[in-house]
Amino acid sequence: MANSWATSAGVDLHLEPAGPGVRRGLTDALREAVRGGRLAPGTRLPSSRSLAADLGVARNTVAEAYADLVAEGWLTARQGSGTRVAERAVAPPAGPAARRRVPGPLRYDLVPGTPDLASFPRAEWLRAARRALADAPAQALGYGDPRGRPELRAALAEYLARVRGVRADPDRIVVCGGFAHGLTLLGGVLRRRGARTVAVESYGLDIHWDLLARTGLGTRPVPFGEQGTETGALADLGASALLLTPSHQFPMGVSLRPEQRSAAVEWAGRTGGLILEDDYDGEFRYDRQPVGALQDLDPEHVVYLGTASKSLAPGLRLGWMVLPASLTEEVVAAKGVSDTCGVLDQLTLARFLTSGAYDRHVRAARLRYRRRRDALVAALAEHAPDVRATGIAAGLHAVLRLPPGTESTVVQAATWQGLAVHGLTRFRHPASTAPRVDALVVGYGTPPDHAWAGALQALCRALP
Structure with missing residues (x-):
């Protein structure tokens, strides 16, 4: 039945008198009334x-519908x-570019x-920078070797071998201005070698696919199953190289299984292909020792x-590549005309590594991020039991699996809670045949410690 308030407001609230769909019907009707003006x-x-009395429904039904719309940002509720x-309750514009806009302050x-x-x-x-600058020879401030400062390459070779199991000769390390530069x-x-296609994971970063496209390379997604990337299918893709995040797949958060690691390496050796291993957060594993680098x-x-x-x-714009011998000279020649790595920062990082300061910082950061992830999992269990964090306990993000069909609604609700957060769909390769999954990709690394509790509360309010 309709009520006098709804009739005067032009809101269609014709609902079934009973049944499990009453709350959803009321929520949808009110949302459309706000959306449509x-x-x-x-x-x-x-x-x-x-309103419950006018509609002939339980009061809890109306209260829960109101609460849903408050969480989504369509309504506000204040005591008194x-x-x-809500003053800003307008539907966001459609289209890929609009998904990046966020109404109101974040x-x-x-x-x-x-x-x-x-x-x-x-x-x-600062202490490392002062020592590095004081000890640097005058010629260190010149153009130098395109591979990077020898102090940094030697420090990286020792660190990567010790921590990530990488077989790194300093002469085959090239310092670059971050992963994108590399x-x-x-x-x-x-x-230039004649490659046309790079195989990539079904879920990843579009900026990486775009960077490859700018060099004239197409990308084709490797199939992705319940247990991760299926590298056994590489032979069917006709690719010359494979871009891979084996230690902690981004963004799905799984580690590449041993048989799939072996299949990828076997494909590269048999075809002469090249694997580009992106070890973006390999130092941050919380439940056990990190899986060693595939490069070994x-x-x-x-x-x-x-x-x-x-x-x-x-x-800092500092990254590094450990290259096969057959590739080193070509990469060095290419970098020689586009060097973007400051000498002083290289020397400082070298000192930071050799002094033990880097190890201490990583240990402290690992503990900090582990606590945040643990708090996230605990908050989900208490406030959103239908949502679960998937993937291994590692890195700076978690994938929250949502009930089917709810991703866009939850992203919108999170936006109204003042959260910048992305749905999993954003990271899906356009040509992927992997099953579509509703999920949020939540980065818990960015907020400072004092803000994490508030961020968690806002996130839980947006979840179903």
């Missing part, structure tokens, strides 16, 4: 008791002023990819790429 911003809604239509950034910048070790870094250099070399299985067919972006800060 029939309920203007600031309009006060009847009390849950009054009742439930009102309070918390949960987009994956950035560490807690507030925890950058400024004092230790990938661009490699893409150009591959294209076949250093002549795997390029190991690492970066300081997750362990320290992306603004």
